[in-house]
Amino acid sequence: MVKKPTILFIGAGRMAEAMTAGLLSSHEEKQARIIVSNRTNMMRLDRIKKQYNVETALNWPDVLDEADAVVLAVPPHEHHEILGKLRKAVSKQLIVTIAAGIGPSVLEEALPDSAVSWIMPNTAAQIGESISLYCKGTAPLTEFQEGVLQTLLDSIGRSEECTEDEILKLTAVTGSAPAFIYLFAEILTSKAIEYGIQEDKAERLVKQMISGTSAMISQFGSPASLREQVTTPGGSTAEGIHVLEEAGFEDLIKKAVEAVNSKS
16 A cells, blocks of 8 residues: 655645645545644634644644655745754655745755755646646655655646756746736726726626637647737737737836746
């Protein structure tokens, strides 16, 4: 019988909950024992315990020895304190962070010789549709740890292994760009409402347009080719594209990506 891992989440935010839900919905042979800890929001911790029927802990060091893997599901600024505590207590555990800007090099500086990994999911993890970037540290993972890491990745969608430097450069493209698309949807909806369309209808139409567009890209692969198919020379769509180009749309998107990466 394959051993089922014990996974300890330090932090009980949206991404920890998404992973928990995904792990519990996986095939029986891939399921894990889950312990979720949180020291600030007790109401949230209690809800997660009741909703998902998982174990919870107020003080994660008390259950650290039981864990095969530890997922640091806390903001970047909280890592220093937690890593300091882990350094004194960690032994065989795989340490995984899902925080922006906290790569394996940061983890290994605090936890020499530990098996570490960095996963950068995006907001679609909440529905199991994330494209998660990940990388591993220099210390080799055991076969069991490799399996645990893949199970975590599979729990929230698809994944792509990258170097640490690639993840830093792609943070905006896969992690923050969904917010750009949400903003685009907001603006389109607002403009439709200005034209007298009822709000619920406008929202429904924009959502389906974006969903269908995403499906077209997934099926046919080339955004440039698809854009050309829609943009008849001299037509109305071409006029709209012209306005975007004149306003520097391409440069704005590139600057937004650079700003996100610089901040992270």
